[in-house]
Amino acid sequence: MLFPLYWMIVTAIQPPTITLMYPPVLYPKAHNLDGFTQLFHDNPMGKWLLNSAFVALLATLITTSFSILGAYALAWFQWKGKMAFGLMLLFTQMLPEALIVIPIYKIFDQLNFLNNLAALSLIHAAFVIPVGVWILRPAFESIPREVNEAAQIDGCDYLAVLRKIIIPLCSPAIMAVSVVSFFASWGDYLLAVTMISKKELYPASVGLASTMSQLNTPIQELLSGALIYGLPPVILYMFIQRYIVSGLTAGAIKG
């Protein structure tokens, strides 16, 4: 289960002369941090990580806010076109991005969005929002409609209901959406590699993948990179996994 992660750490700290031996030894025989220093020396890894963070945070912001609005519309109201909207979201959620990556490239090119990290966040958001709505909708639906009357007495309208009641009550689910969105954006490769072609603008996923093909990237450097790149989402996950589970199962159990 965790062995791959353990092995990553071992390889990241072992000099390649030992790593490229057979049979492989399961515990680190020697260790150094050369992989990390080389990685940052040969590549703008720090910049790459910052790029990833920027894109992921922006995508999360967009996704969370748009999803809240969309889930509210679906959960709280009856209106014509609800089915169609729901179908559009489900379709986008199921749609493999690889199928339309080339046309998206062309559009980005026409809009001058290529090599634009903020635009990359937009496209990330477009694909995660359906999941966000899908998580939030049951959570919003579980709030009793009586709050409408209470709000009406206080002179509030629907937007206030959303702001003051629903969002605070559903914060675990909203946090789950933010986390899911962050992971999806941090981990994206295909969209990023298609839209970003300038080395200093690479998110870490693309940057790391580019070092895979470099002729002098030893295995230690590569796995050090994987470690640094993989660590933030895992750490984030550790802190909030309790909330994710409750937020996600709120939808799942009801089916």
Place this chain on the structure above:
Amino acid sequence: MSKFVSPRTSFKKSTFGGSKNLPYFLIIPITFLIALLVAYPIGQGIYISLTDKTLGAALDKKVSFIGLTNYIGLIHNSAFLASIKTTTSYALMNVIFSVGAGLLTALLVNKKFKGRGGVRALLTAPWAFPDIASVIIFIWILNSAFGVIGLVNQHLPFDTSGGWLTSSPYAFISIIGISMWKTFPFYSIVLLAALQGVPEDLLEAATVDGAGPVKRFRHVTFPNIKPTLYLLGLLAFIFAFRQFSMIYLTTGGGPERDTETLVVSVYNTAFKYYDLALSSAIGVAGLIITLVVAIAFLSLQNRAQKRS
């Protein structure tokens, strides 16, 4: 009381927050984003699929409209049919094994013990692990010459000297294994929560009636977690269908197209065979499949909701 509040009744119509058109305003951001970045590209993809466009064509070469020629060619194209078969088996295997492993794990861990939260967090970490990092690790672990898999290879009754990622059928097994590693931890915690939602008294009653663990599972537990299982099954299917980087960067669709799912085929046709039009046609075929599955799921869900 009706499930939904009709906007016409409760709030002042004059304020924006009370207008009956509020839902339409709420969905403007999403609709705009998806229309621009999903719907329009799909349209373009459909258009390209009706032409003979290739990558790197001469500057003065005119792209001509050839109608459904690409699609007619696809019907007879053995590579395309193979990719459909590969995608289906990959998706099905993923559903069965990932959800199955998730269920088994959940059942096993469904006892209270100290530090369960920590163990759960640690075990499910792979879900949070980004794709490229997973790819790097697994390429290294499964490396034929130096990967740690070598320690296991010698004890296996079959010959993997061709490489786990470079020979059949091991490449296919590998990609299923990798996606299983990534997803089943997550399914297991969802199922764990679902298991804990099974009413205790029903289980106790069954035990009192003399039902063993298997019977208890079949008659009490399973019906209660069925909706969750279906949902996770759909999620696993979607995950497999959409998966690109963990297949493409590990096996490249090989060997010999063994692991070339529909999605990988779209990419390879465009960037290895430089045939953009055919690639778009395959993409459109994928879109149609997506649409069919989405509609099927929605109607099944509707029917289930009406019944309940």
Place this chain on the structure above:
Amino acid sequence: MTKEISKPNPSETLGASNVGRRGFLKGAGAVAGAAAITSVSAAPSAHAAKAKVNITTWMGFEPGRKEAWEGIIAKFNAQSTTTEVALSGWPFAQYVNQVLTGLEAGSLTDDLIMSTPDLAVRLFASGYFLPLTEPIKAAGVTPNPKIHAYVTDKAGACYGVSIVTVNFGLLYNSELFAKAKIKPPTTPEELLAAATKLTKKPNQYGFWHPNIMAEQGDFWFNLQNWVNMYDGVWAVGKTPQANSTAVVKSLDLWLKLYNAAIPKGINNAAATQLAANGRIAQGFWVSAAVNTLKSTNPEVYAKLRSVPLPHASHKAASRVHPISLNKLGKNKAQATEFLSWLFKPENMADLTIACLDFIPPFPEMTKVAKFQSYLKDQKWIDGFLTPPSVPITPMDMMGDFITKSDEFGTIVLTNLQSAINKKSTVKQAMDKAQTELLALATKL
């Protein structure tokens, strides 16, 4: 959609995605067609001091070469008052795709493009290059007509000058050979024998050849050369020869080496590590790879020697990598200024020496004293020199398929997998490939 490409889009200049924020100089203007390029550097606008010229290449990702190119560029930038050059581009594995996609969409507007031989032919045929008559004349050199034949038009104008010309040779670790008391091979059979003897898996491997589909570009250009072992060619005119006796025999030899002596499933980076640690005994390396070995481990580098490819004819593919003017570029005058400087024999010699290459694109370079003494110093060069090596070009081996070399390679390699996986013989695999190649022929 192709119409976007022939007219430079004004909004792209304003978007300045590749030209940089300072790049608003009105250069020579967008010149369509093959007319002469004006050499007037127009008056700089109020904003910009120097025009930015980018070179799209993979060199920025190659150890050794990256430093060589950055050094040369720094030298140029220091002496130019109007132009500033910088490297851009992608690692080799993605390079061809990115360039093709970028040119196709009209978004690749870097003024200078470097190409692999196959890419160069394709781009030249598609009309993306401009003639280099002016910088060639300004530098006073005459590019070797044989190796530049495929980027030269009927009127004799050259559209690309090679900045890296590499040969294949058999590079070997003399220490390992001495320890095993064997001599470098001179026939295919000796090659297989030597490789097998020098293999002690997993610590030592007798031969290196790229073998993973994830690095298809490397896999293919090496395998492309391989058919010289039995004097095979991949195609004659429009007729593919994938299942010809010579090709099948060569691939059979390759498969035997693959199973006996090649470390399977590792990428070039890992192989370089192994070789630099003295754990790979020999390989058909292009001279270009030696630089990487040197920068990775100078000790092992010192033990490397070479002999010509071990077969009777000593034919070896010579790969020319031209630098060309991009038709979609914006600062043609400044790019031309750089090329005129670069093509001067002393500067080209500096670049070649720093990159550890040795094949001059034009004879004027051999007269540079620094270059002559450099050649004498390289102990590993013998097998790569002509003679004894007999250079042929990919064109000679690929026939009319040279403009679709990548697709050809994909078909061959994909079908070869079934032989690698022991699901069919090489002959059967190549028969299947032949069918697919005949279909490809109709698209030529």
